Amino acid sequence: MSRTLRAMTIVLLVASCGGGPREAPRQLDDACEIVRERPEYLRAFRAAERKWGVPVHVQMATIHQESRFVGDARTPFKYVLGVIPMGRQSSAYGYGQALDATWEEYRRSTGSYRAKRDRIKDATDFMGWYMNKTRERNNVALHDARNQYLAYHEGHTGYSRGSYNSKSWLVAVAGKVDARSDMYQAQLATCGRRGFW
Numbered sequence: 001m002s003r004t005l006r007a008m009t010i011v012l013l014v015a016s017c018g019g020g021p022r023e024a025p026r027q028l029d030d031a032c033e034i035v036r037e038r039p040e041y042l043r044a045f046r047a048a049e050r051k052w053g054v055p056v057h058v059q060m061a062t063i064h065q066e067s068r069f070v071g072d073a074r075t076p077f078k079y080v081l082g083v084i085p086m087g088r089q090s091s092a093y094g095y096g097q098a099l100d101a102t103w104e105e106y107r108r109s110t111g112s113y114r115a116k117r118d119r120i121k122d123a124t125d126f127m128g129w130y131m132n133k134t135r136e137r138n139n140v141a142l143h144d145a146r147n148q149y150l151a152y153h154e155g156h157t158g159y160s161r162g163s164y165n166s167k168s169w170l171v172a173v174a175g176k177v178d179a180r181s182d183m184y185q186a187q188l189a190t191c192g193r194r195g196f197w
Contacts, residue, residue, distance in 0.1 A: 022118070024069040031060060031187040034069070041069075044121040052128025057188060058145045059127055061181035062152060065173065066097040071118040073097065095123035098130075102155075106130070127152075134159070145181035146174045 025041075027033035035042035045056040067073035074093055091100040094117025098106070106126050107113050115122035134140045134151040138160055142148070151159035153170060164170050 022071040028064060028068060029183075031057070031184040032191040034060070035188075035191065038069075038120075041120055044124040047121065048124035048128040051125065052132050052142075054128045054131045054142045054148075055181075055185070057181045057185035058131070058143060058148060059124055060184045061145050061177050062127060062149055063095050063123070064180055065149065065177045066092075066152075067095050069095065071095055071120065094118045095120055096127050098123070098126055102130070146178035149174045149177040 025034045025037045027037075035045075042056075045059050048054060048059060049056050063069060071094060073095070092098065093100075093103075096117065098117050103115075103117060103126065106129055107115055110125070110129060112122065112125065115125070117123060117126070130152060131140075131142055131148050134148055134156060135142055137156045138147075138151055140147045140151055140159075147159075150164045150170070153174075154163050158164070164174070
């Protein structure tokens with residue numbers, strides 16, 4: 001085997017091992033099962049809650065809506081004439097579907113220059129940072145999953161202008177995020193009794 005081929009094989013093996021799991025946990029409707037299967041998620045959620053005050057269940061419901069817990073989630077491609085791909089619908093990427101510009105603002109603001117959108121601890125930290133900005137700019141409580149999600153989706157300025165009011169589909173989605181947040185909260189309260197921690 002040539003040196004070049006051997007080096008390329010090693011690089012591919014190392015690259016395939018990095019970054020942790022990208023696929024979603026198996027049971028997305030059970031918060032206890034999610035954190036049992038992925039204990040690193042619970043560590044990340046709790047760290048963000050301690051640092052930023054955003055409840056674990058609000059983080060989980062938002063990530064579920066944005067990426068279904070898929071670490072490398074991306075928006076779909078846009079097509080011309082239904083067949084010619086013309087790039088992605090937006091630059092949203094990772095667990096929290098953070099846009100490029102917003103992610104860079106977060107990195108500059110927090111000094112987290114090594115943060116990655118497909119790493120759960122960075123995605124939850126970003127979410128905590130962003131939701132705190134929503135509280136500061138728009139007076140939305142950190143436990144208010146519905147309005148935090150609307151601001152997360154529309155941006156701080158769009159939310160303050162009420163841009164979501166003309167998007168009945170988005171208001172319905174925010175209602176689902178709120179309901180899932182309540183469901184996750186109730187489930188998380190039972191995890192100890194179920195032997196998860």
